[in-house]
Every structure is written in C-alpha cells, then in structure tokens.
Amino acid sequence: MEKDKILKIIGKRIKQVRESKGFSQLELVGKMLGDIDPTNISRIESGRTNPTIYTLYRIAEALEVSLEELVSIEISN
Template structure:
C-alpha cells in the first residue's frame, strides 16, 4: 500500500470530522456549551475538534456521539 508523503490527509480528515460534529450539533440545536457540558469535555477541546485542530481520543468521540445521539461511525466515516 502506498503511503502519503505527508500528513496533510490527516488534517483533511480532522476538518471533516469537525464539520460533521458541528453540523450534527447545529441540527440538534445544541450550543457548544451544551455539548461540552453534557459530554464531559472542555469547551476548548470541543472548539478545537470542530475546527479540525485536535486529535480527539476514542472516548471523547464516544462521549460526543452519545450526546448527539448518533452512531460513532456516522461521525468518523
């Protein structure tokens, strides 16, 4: 399998993940404040995830998916 020469593809995926989380949060009419409090994560972390500038842990993604009431696979596909 050919490996990319840089990690730009990782940054692209992080931005897509952030977009999906922000879109789902907006669709559910939740503020960042509501999501971060209900997910038990800091607002700063949520903001960086939504901006595609953070590498969230698996547990953090599970917490977010649970609050958004979506399968984790829908966020990371």
Template sequence: MEKRFKSEIKAFGKRLKSIRIKKGLSQLDLELESGISRTEISRIENGLKNIEFFTLIKLAVALQIDVKDFFSE
C-alpha cells in the first residue's frame, strides 16, 4: 500500500465500520451477506487493506447502500 494514501484507506475503513454498526451487523453478518471473509473485513476496517472496486460493490450490496454512501456522511 502506498504511504501517501494511508490516511484515506484508514478513513474508508472507519466509514465502513460505522455503516456496518449503524445497520446492526457484526463482521460475521457482513461476511455472510457479502461473501468477504471476516478477516478481510477486519483488515479493511482497520485500514490495513486497499480494496478492489468489486469488493467495494459487494460491500455496498450487502449493506444495502449505494457505493457513493461510503464517501459521504
């Protein structure tokens, strides 16, 4: 992961976690809905993983939100 984007990746992870919690979902629930492992979800939420666009779409579908909702409050 490029250092210069680290803060943006961390901010995205915090936003994902916030949305997941507001929806009342655990990481396990999100794993079951999205097909993305809990380990990967944890790494994304903690800003340790840069995700692919397809993963972003899978998360949005599982959370029943638009992709753009990850980038606005």
C-alpha cells in the first residue's frame, strides 16, 4: 500500500473519531495540552503530513481511544 493512501486512511479515521466525539480541531489540540500547532491537525486529517508515533499516541489519548483504533489498516495482498 502506498504511503499517501495510508496517511489518508489514518487521517480520515482521526477526523471521524474526533467528529463523533463532538470536538473541533482546536478542542482536540486543547485536549492534547498544546505542543502541537492546530494547523498540524488539519494536515494530519487530510493526509498531507506523516505524524510521529508519539503524535498519534497523543491524539488517541485526547480522543480516549486506543492507538490501534486510529492506525489499524486492513492489509490485503
């Protein structure tokens, strides 16, 4: 699977979970206790940037879901 496709899948999932919890991107940043530019959430959700594992972990913590839930991708041959 291509890197761009993986980033878009993960970004879309983050956006879906965030919206299902009723959080704006700015509210998500607040729950992450800062240290991340709000525009970076937009780039992550659109698949335009490759977040670090630590950033993904912080997003998962802020959204109160497992990291696995955010990054689990079905791999088919």
